[in-house]
Amino acid sequence: MGLLKFLFIAITVLWLVRLVFRLVFPWAMRKMAQKVMGDAQQQHQHRNAPHRNAGQRQPDGKIRIDYVPPKNQTKGAKKAGEFVEFEEIKSSAE
Template structure:
């Protein structure tokens, strides 16, 4: 009797979860799609607006670069070459000779 009761409750709970998921999943996906579309639209408007406002509320015109031209704002400092094998001294090649002692 206990096994039948457990199976009935388990099947009922799984069925309810399935019904709730069928209702909530489309709503959640629609909400997520609207959010992504809103972000994309804001980015498009920001990039195509020639007069973007800065944090102080003033307007400034963002200079446009010709297509295909690259501008580098920051270059990290060059590391000094490491002193390794070149300054470690002279290396001698050798062969290992195995002696057969009886």
């Protein structure tokens, strides 16, 4: 009799846990998805704030150059010194 009572209680408890899980899990997942979407929207709004890019947007076809290197730099070949031309001589012993 004790085994039947144990099996009945175990099956009932597992059935109730399954029922509660089926009701609570979708609700919890929906809440978590809403939180993640809200955080993503908040980050997107923060990154694309209107005060951040005000007046910096260039119309299409315009080029803006931020850095122009100085003109007085000398090239590497001019500073390297003299170059001597040479010819490779192959030995006839081969």
